[in-house]
Amino acid sequence: MNVSELIAFEEEVAAAFSKGLIHGPVHLSGGNEEQLIRIFKEVKPEDWVLSTWRSHYHALLKSIPRERVMADILASRSMMLHYPEHKFLTSAIVGGILPIACGLAAEGETVWCFVGDMTATTGLFFETLKYATEHAFRLEFVVEDNGLSTNTPTREAWGGGKGPQHFHIYHYERKWPHYQPLPSNQGF
Numbered sequence: 363m364n365v366s367e368l369i370a371f372e373e374e375v376a377a378a379f380s381k382g383l384i385h386g387p388v389h390l391s392g393g394n395e396e397q398l399i400r401i402f403k404e405v406k407p408e409d410w411v412l413s414t415w416r417s418h419y420h421a422l423l424k425s426i427p428r429e430r431v432m433a434d435i436l437a438s439r440s441m442m443l444h445y446p447e448h449k450f451l452t453s454a455i456v457g458g459i460l461p462i463a464c465g466l467a468a469e470g471e472t473v474w475c476f477v478g479d480m481t482a483t484t485g486l487f488f489e490t491l492k493y494a495t496e497h498a499f500r501l502e503f504v505v506e507d508n509g510l511s512t513n514t515p516t517r518e519a520w521g522g523g524k525g526p527q528h529f530h531i532y533h534y535e536r537k538w539p540h541y542q543p544l545p546s547n548q549g550f
Contacts (some may be wrong), residue, residue: 363422365395371422375435386438389416394506398423401474410449410466412459415441416506417452420476424450424537445488457481460490467499476504480511482518 363371372390379388381538387497402423405411413420413422422430426448441454449471451457463475482505483485511519 363428365399366496368395368422370420371428371432372418372479374432375440377417380438381420384436384438384440386440387415388435388440392421393504395419406472407473408449408472410451410463410471411476412463412466412473413450413452413476414459414478414481415444415452415454417441417443417476421450424448427451438537444498455483457484459488460486463481463501464490464499467494467501468497470500472500472502474504476506478511479505479507479509479516481505482507482514 369392372392373387375384376390378384382455388453397407398419405424411420411424418431418435421442423448426443426445426451430445431443441452443450443452445451451459451462453462457477459475460477462482463473465472477487482524484505487503490501491503493499506515
């Protein structure tokens, strides 16, 4: 698909929503068409694409038939587009797709995982990134930064955008195990 086809698709979805033909939430994309087209030139048909609730463009660029994507949106499944036969999954839970992406990559799959800029600030994102890096998984993270966490500017969501000014790190050897098992004579 090209830029005008993507835009026309979202305009059709917006019109259907305005007419009350879609009874569930719809999250439209726009302004990121060229960037996504460039990214999807690297995505192979055998690669998995995992996305968020704003996934219409991702599904279309993964070559899922336009009519099928539109039918699912009209059936109020805009935030839950799942096409495993096309290796495409979404999650409407913030960061919910991250462990699924890691699991698929752990099985040897190549995965492209799309997240928003606010999700990319969560601990779950950093844990997934670290785990995937340490295990050399074929997992590509794409952070779509629109500067908003829902409707709040991301920087404001974090108190004006000031992160920690300084931090300290130290290393030590544990004295105790990860958990302390009960003595063998004490059970439940």
